[in-house]
Amino acid sequence: MFGEEELVKVHKNRAGIIGNIMLACFGLILARLWYLQVYKGEQLHQFSIQNRLRKEVVWAPRGQIFSRDEQLLVDNIPRYDAIITPQYLLERDETIPRLEKILSLEPDTIQKLLKKNANQATYRPITVKKNIDFNELAQIESLNADLPGVSVQTFISREYKDKDVGAHLLGYISEISQDQLPKFKKRDSFDYRLGDFIGQFGVEEQLDRYLRGVNGHEFVEVDSRGRRKRYINTDNLFKGIEDENPTQGMNVRLTIDRDMQLAAYTALEGKVGSVVAIDIETGEILTMVSRPAFDPSQFSRGLNPEYWRSLITNKLNPLRDRNIQEHFSPGSTFKPVTGIMGLEENLVDEHSDVVCTGSLKFGRKAYHCWKKEGHGSTSMVKAIRESCNIYFQKTAMRTGIDTLAKYAHLLGLGKKTGIALPREVSGLIPTEEWKKKRFGEEWQPGETLSCSIGQSYVLTSTIQLAQAYAVIANGGKIYRPQLVKEIYNEKGEITQPFKPELVSDFKFKNPNTLRLVREGLYQVLNNQKGTAYYRRGKGLQMAGKTGTAQVVRASADKVYQKCDQMEYQYRHHGIFVAFAPYKNPKVAIAVLVEHGCSGSGAAAPVVEPVMTTYMKKYQPELYLENLELEKQMGTSIAPAAKVVPVDVDVD
Amino acid sequence: MYQSLVAYLKRYDFSFIGSFFAIFLVGVLNLYSATHSQTHDGLHMLYRSQIIWWLMATATAIIVSIIFNPKTFERVSYFAYGVTFFLLILVIIMGDVGMGAQRWLNFGPIRMQPSEFMKLGLAMALARYFSRVHPERELVLKDLIVPGLIAAIPAVMVIIQPDLGTGMLLLLIFSMVIFYKRLKWKTIISLIMAALVGGVLMYNFGLREYQRKRIHTFIDPYADAKGSGYNAIQSEIAIGSGRLFGKGFKNSSQASLQYLPENHTDFVFAIFNEEHGFFGSMFLVLLxxxxxxxxxxLASSVQRFYDSVLVIGITGIFFWHTFINMSMVSGMMPIVGIPLPMMSYGGSAMMTYGVCIGMVTAISNSRNFFN
Structure with a gap:
């Protein structure tokens, strides 16, 4: 038997072994910790960051768009979407119906949505409802704890102050769709993401890279239930993880005048057509309105499918910008081109009168003047004033289509104006070569006659007509139409001033050319025999030309049929192009009213209020001068009721 | 009177209570850090109850160390074992279910986990047994039958609660004691062989599905990263992301964002590692x-053999908890619910440790007093 103390001593050996085993065990632990914290530390550290930090996009506020007189046209407003992150969606049986109730969705909507997106990563948020209202927003935010996995995402959407007015010009932004993604990525060599907003129309599209700004990002801490809070990097735990503030997009000041826009829009009420006003000395676009239009705000707020369907099924195609995306026969508004050709080519002069008998036989075909009985002896000025077909046809007869085309081109017709807007059409000024290429046929001299009065193959757009008349008014200078006056940053520093861009400057050989043509145009509005005498307005001193373009090639009897008795789609287009003031031209305006029957009846009344707005606002002195002048001449009294004899309308 | 008090205090062994306090202090700060942001779950005040538990445990330790003589422990050994055994039976009959297991007993406001007390009860009973029955003999297999039952019966009762971790712990305490009691190396080897075979059989027939899953998860936690492997991965991420120096006090992102479940109990070590890094952990391990x-x-320097065995048993309690917890949190063992002594939140455990500390202090003091 051992004594107690001896017993303890006997076991000392084992105690020592236990001590050593314990040391070994802790050695093992420390080795493991070394492995995790030092060997794999960096990697696990990254894991821990990714685990909780989510990089979220902070949308850059898009630049604002202003009118030339600095009135706000396009602004940003926040838009809220309700989203679900399936990863964090807990207690589905309760959460989903709760959310459906708040958003007043049909039961099962969300389940279906989840099923549809079942094969995407669960951390990817799914949009449940776009553009929720404030009530819904407030409910989601206050029930946050009972709605695990549900959150609200903020976007910036666009607000177009005047809604439909100038919609085509301003354009819209909308989300990049799946099929658009590769296209835009390639175009801008920028890594767009699905759901990024991008300008897809008008100025928004054309100036997208300026307006867009640079999105920032912020790091948001997300806990294991999906609750998020802003990560504040105060402790400098994670170097290199910094929020990045977005850079606001550039602001744009357009050349557009808001008041003229509104006047044009109002004047086009109930009509289908377009209005362009150009500053003849700079090429700046003052007005550009097309109707019917659409509300561009809708596109950045999650387009309502019904609204979209109503736009694309509308036969009048509200999405088309009739200023630049449509061309048509200019009709009589083309006659000054023929007139210029005649004078410049010395085919006619001030004194060479042509007798108009109401029709002209050429080859086997008879060409009719709109005035059955004819204009009689007709000079250049009279021909323009009264829109005599025969005068211009006889002039054109003496030369070929190519000469005519040369002058049309000099005025900018038949080619794109180069306005900074997408999808501009070029129109068409035919040549012999063109016809051969296009149809493989020889040019028929008779076709030159049709072309000389703006028919047959000749096609122009509204903006081209405005530009052509601007060239007549300014003496041969073609300016590229400008939409942007300047682009400036949020501090107001101009980063991109736009200067007038002279495309060509033609010097007329014949000093009488412009004088006679302008005189004729002036008399259209200011001579009692002029085709638009009753549309001259007050204080405008306009010079212009009416035009009526046949939509279908009409036989002779159709020409004389009353237009308003025809079916809508067969009615003539009404066109009116003018510049003012006559003595000191500043602005040119072109108006197209589709199926409006006549230029003087449908289009000229649109020009008048737009021009009046311009004169009052930008040329108040000239306006007063004009009023005074008209008083002296006794022509200022416009007819009390603008009831215009119908036959005057046909030109 | 004063002089004798000074003399008493001079002989009093403060090392255990001091050590108990030091680890507790680290633990309660860590607990505060781990839970301070969990206001919505009401966990942010947890550190206060932990302090209260510690105060009670320390008071108990001091009282035990002052008023009890180690001989008293020896006398009440079987009684203490019997009482805790009875409580374990009560748990089976009327225990409270918490966290999917029946571990708790409610006596009015007091809520306790008898399996915690059983660790100490077992250590006492084994000390008593081995100090009386052939204390001088090297153990062979047949000597293990009676003490084996003393350990195995409560262990099985705990395992079926089910609380595999604590059950295993009882067996590990038992192993440490019999190793100390000079179990023959030959027997040790054959027992290890038997344990391996038994383990395989146990795995196939004796474990519940969730326990088996834990083992699977341990082998490859990333196979089910969002499910049962979640804790293991998050724990490793927390530890690893601490790197050498840690993210600093209250800066555990894994904890404050609740990526670590139960971060106030089983996973405190992970939080500690995340916040204090490798050097911090070295310090803690050193404590x-x-x-x-x-x-x-102490076990080798006492005069009485009972004291010696009891100290080994208590060492076993502390050591196995610590080692297993650290191993599982750092991914070296499957995740079983074993808290880290003095660091994890838990009243019953803290009280048990308090009693243990009191007993070893009393043993140490008695050694000095009788010298």
């Missing part, structure tokens, strides 16, 4: 090692 080595030293 534990000081306690354990001091205990081992």
């Amino acid at each position: 534990y090692l000081i306690l354990f080595l001091r205990l081992i030293w």
Whole structure:
């Protein structure tokens, strides 16, 4: 038997072994910790960051768009979407119906949505409802704890102050769709993401890279239930993880005048057509309105499918910008081109009168003047004033289509104006070569006659007509139409001033050319025999030309049929192009009213209020001068009721 | 009177209570850090109750160390074992279900986990048994039958609660004691072989599905990263992301964002690692090692064999908890619910440790007093 103390001593050996085993065990632990914290530390550290930090996009506020007189046209407003992150969606049986109730969705909507997106990563948020209202927003935010996995995402959407007015010009932004993604990525060599907003129309599209700004990002801490809070990097735990503030997009000041826009829009009420006003000395676009239009705000707020369907099924195609995306026969508004050709080519002069008998036989075909009985002896000025077909046809007869085309081109017709807007059409000024290429046929001299009065193959757009008349008014200078006056940053520093861009400057050989043509145009509005005498307005001193373009090639009897008795789609287009003031031209305006029957009846009344707005606002002195002048001449009294004899309308 | 008090205090062994306090202090700060942001779950005040538990445990330790003589422990050994055994039976009959297991007993406001007390009860019973029955003999297999039952019966009762971790812990305490009691190496080897075979059989027939899953998860936690492997991965991420120096006090992102479940109990070590890094953990491990080595030293320097075995048993309690917890949190063992002594939140455990500390202090003091 051992004594107690001896017993303890006997076991000392084992105690020592236990001590050593314990040391070994802790050695093992420390080795493991070394492995995790030092060997794999960096990697696990990254894991821990990714685990909780989510990089979220902070949308850059898009630049604002202003009118030339600095009135706000396009602004940003926040838009809220309700989203679900399936990863964090807990207690589905309760959460989903709760959310459906708040958003007043049909039961099962969300389940279906989840099923549809079942094969995407669960951390990817799914949009449940776009553009929720404030009530819904407030409910989601206050029930946050009972709605695990549900959150609200903020976007910036666009607000177009005047809604439909100038919609085509301003354009819209909308989300990049799946099929658009590769296209835009390639175009801008920028890594767009699905759901990024991008300008897809008008100025928004054309100036997208300026307006867009640079999105920032912020790091948001997300806990294991999906609750998020802003990560504040105060402790400098994670170097290199910094929020990045977005850079606001550039602001744009357009050349557009808001008041003229509104006047044009109002004047086009109930009509289908377009209005362009150009500053003849700079090429700046003052007005550009097309109707019917659409509300561009809708596109950045999650387009309502019904609204979209109503736009694309509308036969009048509200999405088309009739200023630049449509061309048509200019009709009589083309006659000054023929007139210029005649004078410049010395085919006619001030004194060479042509007798108009109401029709002209050429080859086997008879060409009719709109005035059955004819204009009689007709000079250049009279021909323009009264829109005599025969005068211009006889002039054109003496030369070929190519000469005519040369002058049309000099005025900018038949080619794109180069306005900074997408999808501009070029129109068409035919040549012999063109016809051969296009149809493989020889040019028929008779076709030159049709072309000389703006028919047959000749096609122009509204903006081209405005530009052509601007060239007549300014003496041969073609300016590229400008939409942007300047682009400036949020501090107001101009980063991109736009200067007038002279495309060509033609010097007329014949000093009488412009004088006679302008005189004729002036008399259209200011001579009692002029085709638009009753549309001259007050204080405008306009010079212009009416035009009526046949939509279908009409036989002779159709020409004389009353237009308003025809079916809508067969009615003539009404066109009116003018510049003012006559003595000191500043602005040119072109108006197209589709199926409006006549230029003087449908289009000229649109020009008048737009021009009046311009004169009052930008040329108040000239306006007063004009009023005074008209008083002296006794022509200022416009007819009390603008009831215009119908036959005057046909030109 | 004053002089004798001074003399008493001079002989009083403060090392265990000091060590107990040191680890607790680290633990309660860590607990505060781990839970301070969990206001919505009401966990942010947890550190206060932990302090209260510690105060009670320390008071108990001091009282035990002052008023009890180690001989008293020896006398009440079987009684203490019997009482805790009875409580374990009560748990089976009327225990409270918490966290999917029946572990708790409610006596009015007091809520306790008898399996915690059983660890100490077992250590006492084994000390008593081995100090009386052939204390001088090297153990062979047949000597293990009676003490084996003393350990195995409560262990099985705990395992079926089910609380595999604590059950295993009882067996590990038992192993440490019999190893100390000079179990023959030959027997040790054959027992290890038997344990391996038994383990395989146990795995196939004796474990519940969730326990089996834990083992699967341990082998490849990333196979089910969002499910049962979640804790293991998050724990490793927390530890690893601490790197050498840690993210600093209250800066555990894994904890404050609740990526670590139960971060106030089983996973406190992960939080500690995340916030204090490798050097911090070295410091903590050192604190534990000081306690354990001091205990081992004490076991070899007492006069009475019962005291010696009891100290080894208590060492086993502290050591196995610490080692298993650290191993599982750092991914070296499957995740079983074993808290880290003095660091994890838990009243019953803290009280048990308080009693243990009191007993070893009393043993140490008695050694000095009778010298």
